[in-house]
Amino acid sequence: GAGVSQSPRYKVAKRGQDVALRCDPISGHVSLFWYQQALGQGPEFLTYFQNEAQLDKSGLPSDRFFAERPEGSVSTLKIQRTQQEDSAVYLCASSLLGVARVDTQYFGPGTRLTVL
Amino acid sequence: AQKITQTQPGMFVQEKEAVTLDCTYDTSDQSYGLFWYKQPSSGEMIFLIYQGSYDEQNATEGRYSLNFQKARKSANLVISASQLGDSAMYFCAMREGRIADRGSTLGRLYFGRGTQLTVWP
Numbered sequence: 167g168a169g170v171s172q173s174p175r176y177k178v179a180k181r182g183q184d185v186a187l188r189c190d191p192i193s194g195h196v197s198l199f200w201y202q203q204a205l206g207q208g209p210e211f212l213t214y215f216q217n218e219a220q221l222d223k224s225g226l227p228s229d230r231f232f233a234e235r236p237e238g239s240v241s242t243l244k245i246q247r248t249q250q251e252d253s254a255v256y257l258c259a260s261s262l263l264g265v266a267r268v269d270t271q272y273f274g275p276g277t278r279l280t281v282l
Numbered sequence: 283a284q285k286i287t288q289t290q291p292g293m294f295v296q297e298k299e300a301v302t303l304d305c306t307y308d309t310s311d312q313s314y315g316l317f318w319y320k321q322p323s324s325g326e327m328i329f330l331i332y333q334g335s336y337d338e339q340n341a342t343e344g345r346y347s348l349n350f351q352k353a354r355k356s357a358n359l360v361i362s363a364s365q366l367g368d369s370a371m372y373f374c375a376m377r378e379g380r381i382a383d384r385g386s387t388l389g390r391l392y393f394g395r396g397t398q399l400t401v402w403p
Contacts, residue, residue: 197389208286208373208393209327222389255325270317271391273327 170274187243191260201257288394303359305374313379316357322370
């Protein structure tokens with residue numbers, strides 16, 4: 167079956183522009199996660215959804231970052247007024263079950279965002 | 283404090299040899315899970331292996347095994363019979379759990395900084 171997909175794969179934005187990054191999780195997966203990976207670093211957690219509910223957004227670095235998953239499937243991560251420090255790879259992951267059990271997160275290919 | 287520490291920025295191994303990638307973790311939870319992911323130059327994170335804190339046996343998946351030493355809080359990845367295609371970045375990750383709810387975990391993964399593995403012919 168299809169894995170996690172993300173679009174666009176690459177995005178170049180001028181500082182101050184708004185961007186929207188899309189994630190299509192594996193069909194039927196309840197949980198969806200967003201991570202930010204700076205160059206040479208491991209991924210850092212941003213936010214987590216269980217179905218359409220955003221259960222944890224403690225990793226969002228500022229109020230310029232906003233994520234939604236309105237119908238419990240596709241998710242969008244929006245960054246307003248982008249800054250150069252937002253340049254990173256944004257990874258989306260999904261897992262089959264909710265928080266109540268241990269389960270594996272499967273990652274998409276990521277969106278590489280470059281802010282000029 | 284770092285929850286996941288990977289002390290080897292880079293490792294080199296000859297094809298067909300075994301290699302161990304180190305990972306130590308820090309948590310006060312009793313229930314947690316440990317994961318290893320591979321990230322080739324294409325960027326996608328590929329799940330390799332999982333170890334639960336209550337699992338008594340070390341996890342194995344094909345050529346991958348996890349050397350879990352709970353008292354030392356280490357979860358080293360062992361790759362046997364290395365192949366050229368194993369060259370990639372390898373990340374250790376942890377998901378913490380609730381003490382009061384054995385077997386369940388919170389959502390987020392904490393990642394280390396990774397180890398770049400190079401396999402040479």
